[in-house]
Amino acid sequence: MSPLKAVTPDGTFVTGPGTTERLLTPGEVARIFGVDPKTVNRWALTGRIPSVRTPSRQRRYRESDINALLNAG
């Protein structure tokens, strides 16, 4: 997995050659999978999904991680 690397002028990530992505909120991930946001929280706690932590301890999820799970499920 590519490390999160700051940063392009528009604030997106460079995760690979010519590849940028953004971070998703727990609620967004929840809607994608059709589950409760609390469930997404537990996925992160149990290591089913990697998560990025904000300085205030909230979680954000990398688009590429979510897509990988969607294509693997």
Place this chain on the structure above:
Amino acid sequence: MSPLKAVTPDGTFVTGPGTTERLLTPGEVARIFGVDPKTVNRWALTGRIPSVRTPSRQRRYRESDINALLNAG
């Protein structure tokens, strides 16, 4: 943490031998963490992230500070 030193022609700072970095805008930091720019503002107000002030009282953030927070999550 290295002090900010003289600027290079491309606007980045020299922080050490062979090390340069630049200052990030609130919007850039916001996208890095997947939050709203106003949230970044709050982080600075509550002391969660260090900030540099422009003469017009706007905030800028050191790349190294942001990376430290990302890797500390």
Place this chain on the structure above:
DNA sequence: CACGATTTGGGTAATTGGGGGG
């Protein structure tokens, strides 16, 4: 039925984003 392990749901405090206006 009892047991441990995992999942679910409630309560609460903290955090966040939208709207408005500077």
Place this chain on the structure above:
DNA sequence: GATGTCCCAATTACCCAAATCG
């Protein structure tokens, strides 16, 4: 156009008890 600030409802994290499963 991006930021800084204020108010307020929605979102989230965390703890812990209840429910469910094997």
